[in-house]
Amino acid sequence: MTLQLRIDDDSWFTACALSDLIPGRGVAALLPDGRQAALFTDRAGRPYAIENRDPFSGAQVLSRGLIGSANGRPFVASPLLKQRFDLETGLCLDDETVAVQTFAVRVGVS
Numbered sequence: 001m002t003l004q005l006r007i008d009d010d011s012w013f014t015a016c017a018l019s020d021l022i023p024g025r026g027v028a029a030l031l032p033d034g035r036q037a038a039l040f041t042d043r044a045g046r047p048y049a050i051e052n053r054d055p056f057s058g059a060q061v062l063s064r065g066l067i068g069s070a071n072g073r074p075f076v077a078s079p080l081l082k083q084r085f086d087l088e089t090g091l092c093l094d095d096e097t098v099a100v101q102t103f104a105v106r107v108g109v110s
Contacts, residue, residue, distance in 0.1 A: 026063035038063035049103035
């Protein structure tokens, strides 16, 4: 089983084996166009993918953030400045004028 990300309207990218992900911890993946994605699974095994770049610092660190939930919404908190990003929408929960890109995910076989 693999974790695949939709990287454009027509393409899915196999990022890693689903078994490479540990619930509550992130992993960074290099995308074909040079961008980075931060990959996560929650305790229920649901996968998420957002861009890895923290928009507040510019560093590629969101994959190293802490996972949590606020009002039933899963988020990752940046390890640098602690802003929280909704894993489903990419919206910053601490500054709604800022967001990170999210990627559609699916579990594939390969």
